[in-house]
Amino acid sequence: MPAINFTPLQLVAMVKTFVETAQQREQLSALEQSYAAGQMNRSQLNDALAAIAGEETLLKVLRIMVPGYDEMCGRTPEPAPEPPIRSEQCILDSTSRDTPKLKKGFLDGGKRLASPADSAVAPSAAPANIPMSAMFAQQRQAHLESLDRETAALADNNDHVMHQAKYDGNQGNVVLTPNGSAVLRDDDSMGGRTSNYEWGQNETEVTVKCKAPKGLKARDVRLRAASKHLKFEVGGKVVVDGQLHRQIIADESTYSIEDDATSGEGERLVVLTLVKATKTGGKHHWSSVVEGDDAIDTARFGPQVLTADPNNPVEFAEHLKLLEICNSKR
Numbered sequence: 001m002p003a004i005n006f007t008p009l010q011l012v013a014m015v016k017t018f019v020e021t022a023q024q025r026e027q028l029s030a031l032e033q034s035y036a037a038g039q040m041n042r043s044q045l046n047d048a049l050a051a052i053a054g055e056e057t058l059l060k061v062l063r064i065m066v067p068g069y070d071e072m073c074g075r076t077p078e079p080a081p082e083p084p085i086r087s088e089q090c091i092l093d094s095t096s097r098d099t100p101k102l103k104k105g106f107l108d109g110g111k112r113l114a115s116p117a118d119s120a121v122a123p124s125a126a127p128a129n130i131p132m133s134a135m136f137a138q139q140r141q142a143h144l145e146s147l148d149r150e151t152a153a154l155a156d157n158n159d160h161v162m163h164q165a166k167y168d169g170n171q172g173n174v175v176l177t178p179n180g181s182a183v184l185r186d187d188d189s190m191g192g193r194t195s196n197y198e199w200g201q202n203e204t205e206v207t208v209k210c211k212a213p214k215g216l217k218a219r220d221v222r223l224r225a226a227s228k229h230l231k232f233e234v235g236g237k238v239v240v241d242g243q244l245h246r247q248i249i250a251d252e253s254t255y256s257i258e259d260d261a262t263s264g265e266g267e268r269l270v271v272l273t274l275v276k277a278t279k280t281g282g283k284h285h286w287s288s289v290v291e292g293d294d295a296i297d298t299a300r301f302g303p304q305v306l307t308a309d310p311n312n313p314v315e316f317a318e319h320l321k322l323l324e325i326c327n328s329k330r
Contacts, residue, residue, distance in 0.1 A: 215268075253275065
């Protein structure tokens with residue numbers, strides 16, 4: 001039998017990325033809940049997966065998740081289907097109509113964006129004894145060697161930026177410059193300024209900063225946060241009061257009082273941190289903290305850039321779920 005190194009729920013998550021209808025995805029979500037609640041065993045789960053997604057789809061998924069699946073089951077090997085995401089260096093924004101080239105493949109600054117399947121140097125299928133991540137690494141190296149020096153340098157820079165962003169947990173702040181170079185921007189540059197406060201954001205948080213007089217104490221700060229509404233007072237002054245641009249996780253809202261490093265008068269700086277209920281990035285970032293306040297143009301951030309581990313089916317499913325959310329908002 002093939003070596004299974006994933007959980008049943010990870011298998012369901014991967015199958016979700018291959019089915020074509022919303023009804024199938026809803027059925028698979030219900031299946032996840034039933035299995036998690038202990039209402040069925042693994043054999044029953046597999047039978048239900050085949051009934052919902054179809055045996056052919058389930059077989060495709062197993063061939064991706066278990067290298068050498070056909071040989072280990074005594075089947076005649078077939079070329080493995082390509083997973084929805086090609087590698088760890090891809091643009092994953094199907095909502096962008098103005099940059100259709102960036103929907104798949106390696107991130108090479110837009111000068112040449114080739115997918116492994118389109119490259120003469122890339123194998124059409126993974127050998128049975130090579131893990132998927134190793135296959136993509138080989139494809140990536142061969143792809144870089146096929147490029148001219150300038151484009152290869154740009155692609156190498158973008159690889160570095162994307163890996164750093166993923167390590168920092170902040171892929172939402174990766175922006176492509178006009179020449180196609182990826183840049184990881186700081187939180188402040190992804191926000192704006194109003195008459196009462198400055199704000200910034202990243203993939204998971206929104207930060208509000210306001211200056212306060214010397215001697216400000218914690219008792220001088222009042223915070224009332226709900227999932228859709230925020231009221232924040234500092235030293236008797238209302239800093240923010242209104243309906244939030246999007247929902248937050250209210251219980252995780254926090255603030256701190258710090259010395260203002262930019263002031264020589266001993267002023268304080270109050271920093272409010274809001275945790276987003278849904279991750280955002282690129283042009284899908286928040287355009288304001290609350291409705292009615294000065295808004296920024298998030299379109300200038302461009303399409304959202306994400307990376308995914310080809311060996312992690314849960315990550316595939318999370319990214320595709322994020323894209324569904326983005327599609328629903330355009």
